[in-house]
Amino acid sequence: MSSTIFSVVDIETTGTSQSNDNRIIQFSCTFVKNKNIIGSFNSFINPEMDIPSDITKLTGITNELVKNAPTFNEFASKISSLLKDTVFVAHNVDFDFPFINKELDRVGQKMIDNMAIDTVTLSQLLLPTEKSYRLIDLSQNLNILHQHPHSSSSDAFATAKLLIILFNQIEKIPKKTIKQLISINPTLPKNTIDIFKYAYKNNVDMFNDKLLDINRLKIRKIQYKERLKIRKINYPESKGKQKNIFNGVYKWNSEESKLMNSIYDNYKNSDNSKNLLVEQNNELDYDLGFLFPLVHLLNNENKIVVAVHKHSIHEDLSKTINRINKITKNNFKKLVLHSIDDYIDLNKFRDALNIKSNSKQTEFLKCKILIWLTFTKTGDLHELNLDMKNDQNVFLKTIGNTNNKGYYMNKLKNDFNNSNVVVISHEYLYNNRHMLAKYKPYLVIKDAVDFNKQILKHYRVNFKINQNNILIRHAQYLLYQTHNKNLYDIFKDDKSNIKLVQNIDSLIKEYENYALKLQKSFEESFINKRNFITLKKGFKNPINNIELVNFIKHNKEYIDKQSSLIKQIRSLSKKIIKSNGTLKSSEKAIITTFNDRIFNLNKFFNNNILLIKNLVYMDKKVTFQNYLNVDKNADNSTLVGGLIKNDDLLKNKIYTLFFNILFMDTAIYSSDKSEFILNKLELDNNNTSMIKSSYQTNLNNDYKIFYNNNKQEIDLNTLDLENNNTFIMANTQEKIDEIYENIKQNGNDSLLVLCQKINGNKDKIIKKFTNSKGATIIGNYDLFMSIKNINKSINRLIVQSINSSDMYNENSNLTDLYNLMIKNSIKHIIQLSNNKGVILINDFSLINENSIKSLKNMISNHIKMFKIDSKNEIRTFNNF
Known part of the structure; x- marks a missing residue:
């Protein structure tokens, strides 16, 4: 395309809807030829209407600025001449291209029919590990100068620079990979696929010793490195020694030094060490604080294992490890480390390429992964930064490793053996606790307050009553499907395997029969002719524990039969997998998918049906509830329940394997005493030491906490929500919906309100907020704590309702829990704000003499609390 001119276009408009009411207010174009910028054009356009205030806020374009600019009617011919004989390029071409054509058509001009390509899609494919494909984020990560986001001239220039980077990137992709991508024929915007067709035709494959051919795929070659032994180092216990080795690498801090010394002193003599509880604040580097002393205790055999609630909300400690290596002149x-099914299985992926999916997203993911394989060194699907639990990305789970073998598994085992510090999730710790315990690691549990909750998930259920039968049908579909080969078709000439298929088919039907009997028995015992508790959206049906025990006893035969049958089915399906060596890739993919579906059926039975049977016989408190929709359809009803709390669970499952654990969290102490967290984590006060830094900057000038001292809630519509990003916290969906309706009824159209569930799930809300100029978010505590590492501040937190509808806490004293949530929320708003913020506690369950006193003790004096019970104080809140 050396002679082709690319016109990289960006427009600003009065609104994002392509209705006749919206107009273009700025048109910009940067021209690219032969991977060089050769010119640009920019003009404001008079929309002949007022520009909405939120658009002015976003773009900086005012009515005054466009007053003397040409109208689109006057400007239309210029656009046509500028774009003539060029390839149209935009960052989201499906917005700019049709919007321009709509406007051309409106003024009676001929619409453009240029070849058009999309840089969002190209970026998603050619830069598959980026966390965000917003132009502003790509510009930042790729060092593209982008001075004025949402100014079309700056956006067009940045997109042109991005286009050049993408052209350079596609030249590095092997032709074999490009050919496979083209053969998938993904649905891409406009003519974007033609860029790959041109590259396949014109690229010259240069010898690349960093690539391998494996399973008919182009793969990045993995370099195995020999393990470098770490040098035994002495811990610098004195202030002078620490200052000396930190010099030039990190600014020594006396408070961090106290933390490091306390941790080192606790663990240097294993006979005298204890569990440690460390409460973090926003002032210190706690990753350095715990890693620096612990690495001085390492030898070449043991490890430091750091367990976190979620990988996505933590840095991966790379910067801290690099800093420690510089300080200690070592090589840690x-x-x-993720679950093995989060690493790609190349055999599964190769076979899956030969099965055409009806899902456009799946076909797109195949293309993205093909390119990613040419440079990933780990095969870790998390590198793609996709939500693995999202139904749209279900394909990722079908290509995950399940047998702990293969190209990337060998690399993972090598890396694990070579590592000194391993970062895992709480979930991974529980599932692999025996393997990890062999290394006698120093175990650090971050996000400690959530730790018991993650373990309790293994002793609780939440499933639709008909889920067992749905999974059965998923497996049966591959036995009888007609739009593609089924298992009978694949083995029709193979007597041995066709017999296996027939046996599996028969066993599944028998399993289905017992599953239906069990479901019918449940409906008769707990749903038919029962009086339900009416909820806002459906009904609640509490399950009596004695009745549940009797139900399990009465239906023991059905459960035991299913248990026996699913084991037989699983065993036979594995035999089919082992005998598929001579089959086509497309046939292997069908067999692999069938085996995965049997695996999922087996997993469901063990984690739900069998678990309930085991739970009711345990000598521990359990609770179960059945929730129905408004139609009272038993099939679609949900069964929720399990252990109420973790009595001795952590002691038996974790503490018998790991000793003297270091627990860390941002909010641990809910009062002067520590019984709440000690009980929650099943820790003995005699074997646990507390570390809490007293060092905190005085924030009284920059942050204020108000609490409503009236007898009624403050009307949110009296608060200024428009000029600051605000989070309104409520912990039940009913309350969230109520707040949303109240604000929307006030009729403030310029206020963007993002409401949990109404406007999407957690990830969608955060994405929409990140892309907005400003917003008010309504959601629960979990959503608030998930907002991290975004380039947008939240300056206001309104705690409207802290009470949750958690069935496991219904009979508990929740004061300590709520205090921790408030404390954590205050710390979090300090992190999210731009050095100034305000908190309003508008929930009366938190406003009594004891609660306020307790909160004041927790927060100490670095932020003061004020009553708010008059219009003057509301004005103070609004103006702060």
């Missing part, structure tokens, strides 16, 4: 290695 770190590994982030």
Whole structure:
């Protein structure tokens, strides 16, 4: 395309809807030829209407600025001449291209029919590990100068620079990979696929010793490195020694030094060490604080294992490890470790390429992964930064490793053996606790307050009553499907395997029969002719524990039969997998998918049906509830329940394997006493030491906490929500919906309100907020704590309702829990704000003499609390 001119276009408009009411207010175009910028054009356009205030806020374009600019009617011919004989390029071409054509058509001009390509899609494919494909984020990560986001001239220039980077990137992709991508024929905007067709035709494959051919795929070659032994180092216990070795690498801090010394002193003599509870604040580097002393205790055999609630909300400690290596002149290695099914199985992926999916997203993911394989060194699907639990990305789970073998598994085992610090999730710790315990690691549990909750998930259920039968049908579909080969078709000439298929088919039907009997028995025992508790959206049906025990006893035969049958089915399906060596890739993919579906059926039975049977016989408190929709359809009803709390669970499952654990969290102490967290974590006060830094900057000038001292809630519409990003916290969906309706009824159209569930799930809300100029978010505590590492501040937090509808806490004293949530929320708003913020506690369950006193003790004096019970104080809140 050396002679082709690319016109990189960006427009600003009065609104994002392509209705006749919206107009273009700025048109910009940067021209690219032969990977060089050769010119640009920019003009404001008079929309002949007022520009909405939120658009002015976003773009900086005012009515005054466009007053003397040409109208679109006057400007239309110029656009046509500028774009003539060029390839149209835009960052989201499906917005700019049709919007321009709509406007051309409106003024009676001929619409453009240029070849058009989309840089969002190209970026998603050619830069598959980026966390965000917003132009502003790509510009920042790729060092593209982008001075004025949402100014079309700056956006067009940045997109042109991005286009050049993408052209350079596609030249590095092997032709074999490009050919496979083209053969998938993904649905891409406009003519974007033609860029790959041109590259396949014109690229010259240069010898690349960093690539391998494996399973008919182009793969980045993995370099195995020999393990470098770490040098035994003495811990610098004195202030002078610490200052000396930190010099030039990190600014020594006396408070961090106290933390490091306390941790080192606790663990240097294993006979005298205890569990440690460390409460973090916003002032210190706690990753350095715990890693620096612990690495001085390492030898070449043991490890430091760091367990976190979620990988996504933590840095992976790379910067801290690099800093420690500089300070200590050592070579400590770190590994982030996921479940094995989060690593790609190349055999599964190769076979899946030969099965055409009806899902456009799946076909697109195949293309993205093909390119990613040419440079990933780990095969870790998390590198793609996709939500693995999202139904749209279900394909990722079908290509995950399940047998702990293969190209990337060998690399993972090598990296694990070479690592000194391993970062895992709480979930991974529980599932692999025996393997990890063999290394006698120093175990650090971050996000400690959530730790018991993650373990309790293994002793609780939440499933639709008909889920067992749905999974059965998923497996049966591959036995009888007609739009593609089924298992009978694949083995029709193979007597041995056709017999296996027939046996599996028969066993599944028998399993289905017992599953239906069990479901019918449940409906008769707990749903038919029962009086339900009416909820806003459906009904609640509490399950009596004695009745549940009797139900399990009465239906023991059905459960035991299913248990026996699913084991037989699983065993036979594995035999089919082992005998598929001579089959086509497309046939292997069908067999692999069938085996995965049997695996999922087996997993469901063990984690739900069998678990309930085991739970009711345990000598521990359990609770179960059945929730129905408004139609009272039993099939679609949900069964929720399990252990109420973790009595001795952590002691038996974790503490018998790991000793003297270091627990860390941002909010641990809910009062002067520590019984709440000690009980929650099943820790003995005699074997646990507390570390809490007293060092905190006085924030009284920059942050204020108000609490409503009236007898009624403050009307949110009296608060200024428009000029600051605000989070309104409520912990039940009913309350969230109520707040949303109240604000929307006030009729403030310029206020963007993002409401949990109404406007999407957690990830969608955060994405929409990040892309907005400003917003008010309504959601629960979990959503608030998930907002991290975004380039947008939240300056206001309104705690409207802290009470949750958690069935496991219904009979508990929740004061300590709520205090921790408030404390954590205050710390979090300090992190999210731009050095100034305000908190309003508008929930009366938190406003009594004891609660306020307790909160004041927790927060100490670095932020003061004020009553708010008059219009003057509301004005103070609004103006702060």
